[in-house]
Amino acid sequence: MGVTSIFIANRGEIAVRVIRAARELGLRTVQAVSAADGDMLAARLADAVAPVGPAHATKSYLNKEAVVRAALEAGCDAVHPGYGFLSENAEFAQMVEAAGLVFIGPKPETIRQMGDKARARQEAQAAGVPTVPGTEGVVADLDTAKVEAARIGYPVMIKAAAGGGGRGIRVARDEAELSTLFPQASGEARAAFGDGGLYLERFIGRARHIEVQVLGDGERAVHLFERECSLQRRRQKVWEEAPAACLTNEQRLALCASAVRLAERVSYRGAGTLEYLFDDVTGEFFFIEMNTRIQVEHPVTEMVTGVDLVRAMIRIAMGEKLALRQEDIVLRGHAVEARICAEDPTADFRPSPGTVAGLALPGGFGVRFDTLLYAGYTVPPFYDSLLGKLIAHDDSRAAAIARLDRALGELVVEGLPTTAPLHRALAADPAVLAGAVHTRWLEEWLVATPLAAAPASPVPATSA
Amino acid sequence: MAKTIQAPLPGTFYRASAPGEPAFKSEGDAVAVGDTIGLIEVMKSFTPVVAEEAGTLVAFHVENEDAVMAGQPLYDLDA
DSSP states (O other), X not given: OOOOEEEEOOOHHHHHHHHHHHHHTTXXXXXXXXXXXXXXXXXXXXXXXXXXXXXXXXXXXXXXXXXXXXXXXXXXXXXXXXXXXXXXXXXXXXXXHHTTOEESSSOHHHHHHHHSHHHHHHHHHHTTOOBOSBOSXXXXXXXXXXXXXXXXXXXXXXXXXXXXXXXXXXXESSHHHHHXXXXXXXXXXHHXXXXXXXXXXXXXXXXXXXXXXXXXXXXXXXXXXXXXXXXXXXXXEEEEEESOXXXXXXXXXXXXXXXXXXXXXXXXXXXXXXXXXXXXXXXXEEEEEEEOSOOTTHHHXXXXXXXXXXXXXXHHHTTOOOOOOGGXXXXXXXXXXXXXXXXXXXXXXXXXXXXXXXXXXXXXXXXXXXEOOOTTOEEOTTSOXXXXXXXXXXXXXXXXXXXXXXXXXXXXXXXXXXXXXXXXXXXXXXXXXXXOOOTTHHHHHHHXXXXXXXXXXXXXXXXX | OEEEEEOXXXXXXXXXXXXXXXXXXXXXXEEOTTOEEEEEEETTEEEEEEOSSOEEEEEEXXXXXXXXXXXOEEEEXXX
């Protein structure tokens, strides 16, 4: 397919990432901008910008009609959805294709199939991928839920079939709790997603979050090894690594091979990630869901494999076959990523939009900073708080963490608090250094280890 | 004499707790100290706008889901 010009239907640091990859492929870039984003870094870097609506995302970046229209009017022939926003919206992907444009991602049907967790689970089982013990499909009512929960074993997790990002999830320790929580969860899911469908699965308390990166061309798929993202707060990833140091090589190969089986079974096209829970006591892993898009933490995989994932997904969308063979992809060293957010870790992670009065960026060997920041930029309050991702790569995990800490020490963002001090504390923590963590570790650690307020810095007051 | 109350935070202003829910306050409503007037969403985190003075809400200066800057006029109150 003759792709010459890409419309970037996203914002922030991932828009910058896509522009860079597209430009290296000789492609023109047109950046979608809301009324609040005219001066963002991606808008400055793109060949052209196209307005898509007001500041509020539902009226701009989430407005399917407006985005498709803007892409057509800008003369683009492909759309990159980034992550979040419309990236996993099958209807949007369909509209893009119906308009005669290339959607840089999987087929709409694959997005729909893997976005429905019950269907994704069935596909996983059919591919021989272990899944968490749970219900097959949506649970009709509370009476059925009670029977199923008894079979699965408490504690059980109640999840919205249409949910995501940790929303709509509740844990019931016994039948009494299930009786209270099940109707609540159903009502909430209907309000939030327009679909009250729920399913149940075993709640695994002390698990690690491990995910496998795949690339597919619609026929053949390869894995690019795994990432560990166990350090989370409110089910949002905070710090990610590649590879997962807790796996034996045997476990790694079994896990990654299972991901390739599922990707090939669904004829996966583009870059995707299969998320798993890993029980490091029993060595069991369970597939939980597939994200049918590029992920925030993709750079750690790029650093340890040397594969440019965003470039690869664009080339696949342009109709090329997968250039990589599995045996070409080898792990080299270890990479760690710290998400730098506009939040104050000394004040319960209060959001901190504002103007960047001064900026010093880290650099040097093995350091990468994917960011939306520039000096003088005003971070708007309307979107996600992610400012950038600081990535360090080195021969070993210990060396990568030391390098990350060194780079964090060089980063200065004046004018607004960021989560960088949290990452410096984590980089010095014995449990983090030992890799002895699980998905609830960080929240427990934050309660036990409150960060002291930083010495007064020039932070303009934003609240009355 | 109406008094203009300003937005305490920058973000997106909401007049109801969720789409389809009734507005916290409408023009002409009585306002007591501690009443919730609306919500401001800052980077996906929601902060209630709570009345610090009582009176009658005369007019809103911003619509539901409008962008607001800190210090921007939000509503007028007749004491």
